[in-house]
Amino acid sequence: MKPPRFEYSAAGSVEEAVQILAGAGDEAKVLAGGQSLVPLLNMRLARPTLLVDVNRVPGLDRIEVDGAVTVGALVRQADALSSSALSAPAPLFREALRHVGHVTTRSRGTVGGSIAHADPAAELPAALLALDGAVTATSSRGERTIPACGLFLGPFTTSLEPDELLTALTVPRGAGRPFAFAELTRREGDFALAGVCLLLDPARIVLFGVAGMPVRAVEAEEGLEAGLPAAEVAELATRELEPISDVHADGAYRRRVTAVLVRRAIEQAAARRG
């Protein structure tokens, strides 16, 4: 399975990258880690006319912790995982990272890439949403901040414009906030059949793998805040889900298992708090 032909440009700076994107219409794709995009190219499921390689763009590979935690888009998943910078301020994000792919993909896969690719079954978009995080998007028109709740529109679809480059993501510092991460996969490292990112104080319940994008279970969050039992919260979280069916599981199963994961996540988070 070999990729189709495309034009290729390696950007040497953010300015260069956004200039190329500005001139390319919507037929260009940004190439960062390539762990999601290149398989699609190899299977000829993606056919961009131009690939804009941003791997050599400097300055996008730092993690900064001050008022918030800022992770450059090009930080490799492996580096984010092994960095101690995330453990205290953003433990949920770090926990989600543990479940992204395999050792073989994390050395190259980027944090920003996973967010921008927006696979409905991906872990990092859900964690970002649960943490009320945001991304910074840069284009020739300037820079803007997109909160996670406005970023993920549907399967593999974000509100990033075709000429925008995701340059960083930010999450508020959340040291000490009880959290839990739970996902169901068929094998270790696979995409989730269903998953939950959960935080307490205040309650945040984000489900992934069961809709076109990560979804906040707002009713369930209110129930959790109100002290409803975990099983009821789980029921609230999942009763309106209509997950897809595929070769791994049917939609009804996914909905059912999500409730189990929510319940277990609540128990896990409560244990972390107590």
Place this chain on the structure above:
Amino acid sequence: MPVRVLLDGRERSGQAEPRLLLSDFLRHELGSTAVHVACEQGGCGACAVLLDGRLTLSCLVLAVQADGGAIDTADGMTTNGELHPIQQAFRAKHGLQCGFCTPGMLLAARTLLDTNPQPTDEEIREHLSGNVCRCTGYTGIVAAVREAARLVAEERR
């Protein structure tokens, strides 16, 4: 476009159109037989190399992206004809049968022991989750990595 790399420490160069995968560049332009292609979607680990010291699936990198980089394969683990302790351990514990997953598996084992010299069985298996083997059922591979940890620790003394 010309692409220049260090392959197992030797300067090599070849031609690559943008879509040429690094795996194909290494195999067909540079003639490496230590890179195996089995899925071209990142699902099996057979094509794994070290790219600038990091375990990388060469089927998911474009050759042009590796220009100026250093690529290490299992062949480079042998020095002056002597197998690396990890390779010796794989032989001693029958951690290979057909050999197709082996180059990638060896590099994965190496990156594990570089960062975790005394891994538990669970840690070994988790670290190798991206490397598929169809022949061994992994029993011999895990035994090999255990043995390799022992040999590497001995060598360090």
Place this chain on the structure above:
Amino acid sequence: MSRPFRYVGRSLERVEDPQLLRGRCRYLDDVRLPGMMHVAFVRSVYGHARLLRVDADATQDLPGVALVVTGADLGDAPELVTGSSRPEAGQWSRPLLARDRVRYVGEPLAAVVASSRYTAEDACELVEVDYDPLPAVVDAERALEPESVLLHEQHGSNDFAHIAFESGDVEGAFDSAAHVFTKRFHFGRTHAAPLEGRGGIADWSDELVVWSSTQMPFLVRSMLAGLYGLPETRVRVLVPTVGGGFGLKVHLYVEEAVLPFLSRLAGAPVKWAEDRYEHLAASGHSKEVICELELATAEEGRFLAMRGRLVGDGGAHQGHPWTSLIDPLCAAAMLPGIYDLDAVRYEVHAAATNKCPTTAYRGVGWTSGHAVREALIDDAARELGIDPLELRLRNCLPDGEPVVSATGCRYDGGSYAASIRRARELVGYDELRERQRRLREEGRYLGVGFSPFVEQGGWAAEIAADQGFAGSGYLDAVSVAVEPDGSVTLATGLQSNGQGHETTLAQLAADGLGVRPGNVRVVQGDTATTAYSTGSWGSRTAIVAGGAVLRATDDLRQKLLRIAAHELEASEADLQIEDGVISVSGSPDRALSVADVAAAAYSGRAPSDVDPALTATRSYDPPATYSNACIACVVEVDVETGCVGVERLVAVEDCGRVINPLLVDGQVSGAVAQGVGAVLYEGLPYADGGQFLAGSLGEFLYPTAPELPDVEVEHLETPSPVTEGGFKGMGEGGLIGAPAAVVNAVADALAPFGVRIDRTPLRPCDVLALIDAARAPAAS
């Protein structure tokens, strides 16, 4: 024939390993020939359709495209014709490229030859194909219904063969039985999925030279020669290092068979190396059998008789040359397993469906039939309130003595009960049951499943007859030569695809001749320089090589001794050969090296009554032999999610005399892992219209290291009384037995819910569905 073995039985390190560890071996896609071009196939996107138009005109302007061949372009080129020795079976043919009709997603209908695989794939996209879709049938039982769409009208039915067998008084047994247990089980479609896919190179200029990633070089040669009307002397098949086969590579595929045609037309060598999509969709699928099994027992559980109806799902064409019978008929032939039955009846069908053709995969249909029967026995045990091991032990054939099974299989003695008992011990059965009980109180569900089985080895004429394929014959020969310097060359058409033949055959030859294994070089993978063999599959190499190597080395040993006797002026009877030294027993100073003796032979100093050519080619057609094992599996099932975690895998294996225990353990571990994969991870689903739904490794899930525990292997040894050397073969056993063990473990874990398992694979959602079904009142 008894002899002292010095190297046979030892876990020697493999000679193959250093080159493999360095990545220095050449697999098929590493082979490069001057001027070589690359092939890609245009493949059907429909499961069943008429081909109205295939137009390659748009490829003409693409630089680098040499030619495009469609089914129509093949004209009168010969088709692959596949038949069986069974009189009930037809002879089904298929063209090398689909011409008027496509019958499975992925079926090749045009071939592109280009300067690179990249360009060839570009060209494939430019070939225009007009399809007229037809209804597809993807269920084997529906395919047998009279109103089903027919895949091959000329045969009048989708059934390749309807075979019936009966032995003993089946009706009487069922009429008088105290209990009749029944089970309907759909064993799911599996894939051998070696990590290296299929591939071939054809270079047809003066003679036809073919490179093939195959397990059977000589059969490929014979078949291609026959297909193209060439004498076999003008066809040469070369085999590079093979990256796994497991039976998938014991076939001639249309993609390979058309390569010589393409090479001839292109005037250049042409290479095809399949990608993962082609591999999953269009190489070969295996083991899918729908089985209805009945077991009649006496009051206390003694097995009386079995009745089985087995419908194999054969896919759209016959796998060449073995046919789609290898799944259902082999399953049926081994229905009795290790058990003492008075009577058995079976009915076998091999239905054609709009799916990938079926091919052999490690254990063929024995896996499927065994899983059904062992699952039924566990069901029966639960119903009777008898411990499942106890029930089996009550019904085993006796250990040690040769016995003929109810279907006529000639078991040559095994350790059926002993292996069950040892597996029971190793798994800590009583403690396990106690732990199971405690965990159930906590709402956790642990289960243990056992799978004792008997397995054929050395597939050749006798085994083939046992398994229902009477009239099949095979030739397997090995050549051994002592070179002028005393080193030894062993040349064989058997073909390693990971099993370490370069090591094991050297161990055999070393013991046969009295030299060191390090002095023996094993040559394989070249039909021009090796002796004819049917190839390596069906757990046959150790047995076949065991016999042929020992016979050939016997011949050579006689010559060496006679020459040495002449040189030493001693009597042959007083001479021994050990580690390359021929000496007079009791007088170690009166000795010659094998090299000395070889030098004598090569320089004309052999006695006149000895032909000095130090070569021997001998064949071996083994009698039927059967090894046995018992596999145990411990799982924990999360009943809220349906996820199954495999905690332990234990195999007690008896394959007679073992050549290299370390390698045998590796074979068992790999095969058992495949068994776990077949039950819990791998799936090859088709949609009703014939669309194939597992075209990438995101859908077809190989088990990886975290999903498996160590496979613990222990050995018993009941040497075969009938084969040369007492070897029995064992490569397939783990996959024959493991699925049953996993299924039984899951059923045991879920016994409190009353779950009855009726299919594989078992995804987590399937496990939950089984629990739901068991809890719900029976629907009308």
